[in-house]
Amino acid sequence: MDRLAEKKNDDARPASAWSKVTMSDVAREANVSTATVSRFLDGMVPVLEPTRAKVMEAIKKTGYIRNEAATRLARGTSDTVGLLIRDPNNPYYGILHSELQLGAAEHKLHLLTVASPPGFNPMTENFGLRRLLEQRVGGILVATGTIAPDELSSFVRDVPTVVLGRPEEHPTLNTVSLDEVANAQLIVDAVLARGHQDIVVTFPETNHSGLLIEHLRGTWLTRHLREAGANVITVDTPSLSSADIESTHRQVIDLVRDEKVTAALFTSDMKLLGFLKAAQEAGIRVPEDVSATGFDGLLPGTELLGLATVRLPVEALARRGMEIIHEEMVSDARLPVRHESLVGSFLPGRTLAVRLPQ
Amino acid sequence: MDRLAEKKNDDARPASAWSKVTMSDVAREANVSTATVSRFLDGMVPVLEPTRAKVMEAIKKTGYIRNEAATRLARGTSDTVGLLIRDPNNPYYGILHSELQLGAAEHKLHLLTVASPPGFNPMTENFGLRRLLEQRVGGILVATGTIAPDELSSFVRDVPTVVLGRPEEHPTLNTVSLDEVANAQLIVDAVLARGHQDIVVTFPETNHSGLLIEHLRGTWLTRHLREAGANVITVDTPSLSSADIESTHRQVIDLVRDEKVTAALFTSDMKLLGFLKAAQEAGIRVPEDVSATGFDGLLPGTELLGLATVRLPVEALARRGMEIIHEEMVSDARLPVRHESLVGSFLPGRTLAVRLPQ
């Protein structure tokens, strides 16, 4: 009778070799009911001091940790926000994740993150989304470029949702997006203000999946420049393959050597970095021989490297996203769908210079 | 009777404005019992074809999504692994997170991430850990430099745990660590092999919290060098303040100008990057005037920048961590505690050159 009766279900649940302390263990230890323990934990209902002490003692002694699954089941709601991000190995998502964590804490919310494996597979992203929904989180933040709002909307009828960063609106989904049109304008203004008139823009000219954003940026850079009367040459970077990248660099470098352009615009800071290296190897100086700009401003060391770029307003994106989710979660009515758009800021850096006369 | 009887608890749970479809809704729709739906979902128990079809149909029609909280409660175990990381806005944690996600998928496990807000506050990290335990995840991966194993061990008696990357062993906790001693040796070997004998090492000489790793690296760089008979000068970088950083740069640059050293060793790639900029502004060329090495190899663009550094084996760290967790989760007995240690690889880059004679 010693070990067998120790816990009534000792042999009824051999599924795990790891013990679990429950609330009734604590209640028994403290000679109170489970309801009292629950109320003590909740903190919203007053509990007499001697009882408090007993319960605290019992919790410490048993090492009890509340089972959040049971809590959510009983409560029906949860103050946890689910975050779906794509590739954590990407400064953009890294900063976003970090800032959202901060924002969640400010609103006394919890953040639970699911990352979809890298690569552009919409299937696996839907899996991640499903897992978040299965957790019955109180709200969902979707920060993955590839999952289209249309697909999303059928999934998330039942939980407050905000789509972050996608340059796209949707009739039933809240979105906080990055205004790539205005961002491109920032770059263009800076380049023109420094007297450049002959400019090469490098970007994926066709809209491949996964290169959507860069395609968009390049398109708008070009359009803004042309509308301002600049002379624009575009160079297509159809893929991320090193062959394509190298060919792009060669073309740009040739244009510089032939004095056809005085500035080269790229659609990401990594691309700019790649060009900087190629230029150096080709004996071309930046910004003396050619000015160059990037896009993002998120790479660790951007300032150190002196990249001229647009800093994406990731912090504001995170803040607004969390605010909207929070409002939806505390309100018991459905709020009107919101669409917001955020503009970045230009970082002058040292790769963009005034065009020398002649 | 139309809307009022639609769902029996329509007004009994007004907590949320969002509807929830449950398993019994599906069961009713398909004219089967909840048990059948559950078995269908589980997939391990055969279900007759006509029944399958009915259930599938009903699930689609109702838009049902399983409640994982209830599942975990009923099952008592879960195939979800909890990951505690520090600052997602940090390439190291970003890559780790990404690779762990991949590894989890390979083992058919789910990964749920909690990030502790940036800053070195052990309190908030314990909060994150507690939240993971409250989720009753099947295993826990701790990847945060600041939470000491000793503190950890009292928390996680009841769930398989692996500590990732901390240079420290513990009698009851599995650890997969980065062998900073061997990593430092890699740098030292490379520097000595290129003929350098007069070397400056820059690092926090006192062991501040949060600078532990860099302190360790610097200490071992110095020790290895001295053991090999090199002439080492150390420069203290007590903090991350820009004043301290600049003072460090000045000292190193003076040493170079006075021809006291031919190589400068830094304890992170960001530090190296900072020095590269300072050197450039001071008119000192790297590696012509002085060779320089970093530590990490994780910055996006490391190869582009040509940093000479040690690439931390983050991928292997993730893989081993996930393997160990998986083994512990499938085994119903407790496995012996394991300690493993991983060595990185040297990246030659372009900031380290052969020392010129004289």
Added chain:
DNA sequence: TTGTACGCGTTATCAA
């Protein structure tokens, strides 16, 4: 202020 008892949504046991 505390205790009793039921329900939350799902799984698993046992019959049918």
Added chain:
DNA sequence: TTGATAACGCGTACAA
């Protein structure tokens, strides 16, 4: 192969 039903651990009227 399926259906009823008892857990799972916790929150919360309702009663005391």
